[in-house]
Amino acid sequence: MPTIFFYGPRLEKEKKKELIRAFTSAASAATGIREEAFVVYLMETAPEQVGVGGELLEEKLKES
Amino acid sequence: MPTIFFYGPRLEKEKKKELIRAFTSAASAATGIREEAFVVYLMETAPEQVGVGGELLEEKLKES
Amino acid sequence: MPTIFFYGPRLEKEKKKELIRAFTSAASAATGIREEAFVVYLMETAPEQVGVGGELLEEKLKES
Amino acid sequence: MPTIFFYGPRLEKEKKKELIRAFTSAASAATGIREEAFVVYLMETAPEQVGVGGELLEEKLKES
Amino acid sequence: MPTIFFYGPRLEKEKKKELIRAFTSAASAATGIREEAFVVYLMETAPEQVGVGGELLEEKLKES
Amino acid sequence: MPTIFFYGPRLEKEKKKELIRAFTSAASAATGIREEAFVVYLMETAPEQVGVGGELLEEKLKES
Numbered sequence: 001m002p003t004i005f006f007y008g009p010r011l012e013k014e015k016k017k018e019l020i021r022a023f024t025s026a027a028s029a030a031t032g033i034r035e036e037a038f039v040v041y042l043m044e045t046a047p048e049q050v051g052v053g054g055e056l057l058e059e060k061l062k063e064s
Numbered sequence: 065m066p067t068i069f070f071y072g073p074r075l076e077k078e079k080k081k082e083l084i085r086a087f088t089s090a091a092s093a094a095t096g097i098r099e100e101a102f103v104v105y106l107m108e109t110a111p112e113q114v115g116v117g118g119e120l121l122e123e124k125l126k127e128s
Numbered sequence: 129m130p131t132i133f134f135y136g137p138r139l140e141k142e143k144k145k146e147l148i149r150a151f152t153s154a155a156s157a158a159t160g161i162r163e164e165a166f167v168v169y170l171m172e173t174a175p176e177q178v179g180v181g182g183e184l185l186e187e188k189l190k191e192s
Numbered sequence: 193m194p195t196i197f198f199y200g201p202r203l204e205k206e207k208k209k210e211l212i213r214a215f216t217s218a219a220s221a222a223t224g225i226r227e228e229a230f231v232v233y234l235m236e237t238a239p240e241q242v243g244v245g246g247e248l249l250e251e252k253l254k255e256s
Numbered sequence: 257m258p259t260i261f262f263y264g265p266r267l268e269k270e271k272k273k274e275l276i277r278a279f280t281s282a283a284s285a286a287t288g289i290r291e292e293a294f295v296v297y298l299m300e301t302a303p304e305q306v307g308v309g310g311e312l313l314e315e316k317l318k319e320s
Numbered sequence: 321m322p323t324i325f326f327y328g329p330r331l332e333k334e335k336k337k338e339l340i341r342a343f344t345s346a347a348s349a350a351t352g353i354r355e356e357a358f359v360v361y362l363m364e365t366a367p368e369q370v371g372v373g374g375e376l377l378e379e380k381l382k383e384s
Binding site for chain 3: 263301304305306307308309310311312315
């Protein structure tokens with residue numbers, strides 16, 4: 001029963017489904033474990049809760 | 065200072081209290097560490113952020 | 129498919145089994161989800177990788 | 193590319209920025225890895241999802 | 257800088273590389289973020305630290 | 321009882337102590353919570369279990 005956590009930006013439903021399908025299929029192929037056993041958690045993280053290089057991502061995105 | 069994370073569905077307050085009490089008591093009994101040292105995080109995960117068997121949980125629940 | 133992570137000390141096999149049984153049973157009771165759907169990860173953390181109150185747990189244990 | 197997760201109370205933006213700066217700077221100094229490589233996730237946890245000593249933090253805070 | 261954690265069985269190096277490549281490529285496609293920004297952690301979990309359905313995975317594997 | 325997880329390279333004991341002290345002190349200052357309440361987990365991750373930009377860190381380090 002392997003488990004995958006994804007910490008990343010908000011995704012639309014179609015993208016979530018694509019990601020879950022792709023993660024599960026890749027992990028099943030690499031481990032030889034059947035797809036039914038995999039759980040994926042999409043943990044949405046907002047730019048105001050993430051730091052990159054010591055700076056709030058929210059501010060980095062404004063600069064760029 | 066052991067730490068427990070629970071990733072699961074939304075719970076009503078009484079259920080949260082039950083779960084925290086039961087987790088802490090079981091973990092204290094198994095480790096011999098006093099209950100005061102335990103921290104439990106209840107991480108609510110919604111059906112639209114969970115994948116099971118390669119499929120979005122939200123859609124699996126609709127089918128069943 | 130809820131998931132539980134336990135970060136705590138090394139446990140003997142009997143204690144691991146007790147803990148897994150107790151966590152799963154409590155979580156199944158609180159959520160109404162069948163026991164088969166629960167996964168528990170026992171993440172063993174050694175005193176030389178844990179800090180409590182700003183101090184390495186390994187050194188705190190020596191003092192006490 | 194080290195990664196830091198902070199599970200703690202809601203913080204104002206200035207405090208978030210301070211924390212990200214301090215975590216990144218300390219971790220870069222201890223590891224010798226450049227600051228740009230560090231990612232920090234501030235995971236806000238509310239008192240109604242945290243258990244301390246077997247009790248819901250929300251209720252502990254009321255008592256004190 | 258999204259981050260992916262995989263909790264699953266020990267993998268040979270070629271399988272690790274495949275999994276990292278597949279996770280990163282799928283996550284980059286779904287988010288539109290360049291591959292360089294992704295970090296993947298393969299967290300190997302042994303059957304004697306995992307519980308499935310209330311039972312130690314190590315014992316479940318013996319039975320099957 | 322806030323909790324900090326650090327996923328990064330192996331550190332010598334003095335560096336671990338420095339990191340735990342610095343994380344705890346910064347987090348206590350930002351939150352206003354006393355240092356005694358903080359737990360830090362140093363999760364050592366080896367280059368053969370980390371992927372960066374779709375490539376195994378172990379191989380990236382060899383190239384550079």
